[in-house]
Amino acid sequence: MDNGSKTEKATPKKRRDERKKGNIFSSKDIGTVLSLAMVFFTIKAMFPIIYKKVAGCIYHYINGVYEIQTLSLTISREILIDAMMNIAVIMVPIFSVSILAAVIGVGAQTRFLFSKDSLKPKFNRLNPLEGIKKIVSLKSFIEVLKGLIKITIIGYILYMFFRDRAGDLIKTLFLGIEASVSYVLNSVMSMVYMVCIVFVFIAGFDFLYQRWDYERQIRMTKQEVKEEYKQMEGDPKVKGKIKELQRKMAMSRMMQSVPDADVIIRNPTHYAVALKYDIKKDAAPYVVAKGQDELALRIVYVAEQNGVYVIENRELTRAIYAASSLDQEIPLEYYGAVAEILALVYRIREKNLQK
Known part of the structure; x- marks a missing residue:
């Protein structure tokens, strides 16, 4: 335990501060x-x-x-x-x-x-x-x-x-x-x-x-080193909370994009990827949401609640999940498989509209 003894070498910041003081x-x-x-x-x-x-x-x-x-x-x-x-x-x-x-x-x-x-x-x-x-x-x-x-x-x-x-x-x-x-x-x-x-x-x-x-x-105690690190880098607990909040906000934005997706491909409960493609604006389909396990189930649930088509394709889902990031176009090698899925989705939509 730290008993207040100065056992640690002075950090570069400590040396700079002491030099500014003339010490x-x-x-x-x-x-x-x-x-x-x-x-x-x-x-x-x-x-x-x-x-x-x-x-x-x-x-x-x-x-x-x-x-x-x-x-x-x-x-x-x-x-x-x-x-x-x-x-x-x-x-x-x-x-x-x-x-x-x-x-x-x-x-x-x-x-x-x-x-x-x-x-x-x-x-x-x-x-x-x-x-x-x-x-x-x-x-x-x-x-x-x-x-x-x-x-x-x-x-x-x-x-x-x-x-x-x-x-x-x-x-x-x-x-x-x-x-x-x-x-x-x-x-x-x-x-x-x-x-x-x-x-x-x-x-x-x-x-x-x-x-x-x-x-x-100019030696420092272990507590002083920790406090200096907190001042320079931020409190690890605070940084963790900020990262958690950023993660939740990013997830919330991602879930808000699921209703606008053209199709959800899944495997069948472990992975889910939401794709969107606008032939007038986009060069290729891109990922608007993706998740694993519980998050994958939430993506599928939101998609079903908003009428987005969900198609099961185990190999394709895992491949796109591993190779693509959010808001990133899918790799070239998956264009053909995704095009077939989108064509199927468009045909189903047309039939539903004709009824």
């Missing part, structure tokens, strides 16, 4: 790793420009000190604005690359989904009980564990970096500025390579975990 899974670590890597690669690529810009600014400000007679508020403001503009020239491309990488990292996972529902205020988040549940949940434990692993890895890499390069870093004090900065940058980039490689594995694990956790959250 999708994504790994923040993928965006973080991509952003971190792109920032450092951008710094390395822009290093010659950054070096020239910083050196030029330092030279400009040091020389400008000798030209300032009195440091007024206006001059201080001009120096600050100029310094901020120079910093912006360096930092804006780096920040832009970082933001773009983060957007691509998340967008590639979510297919750049934007949902208005996720922007709506949700007051249930203010519930302290829900907050406590989130704190002590498995997801929170995993996040804390990931944080500890990241801190441990970064700490270990920093320790190895300074341990192996402490002597070389001290020697940079005796080198030129450009050579010193270049050596430090290359050393930092080698450390970033190591961090990125490790973080790629962490991001891969996080992606798999987030997908597993998302699938677990």
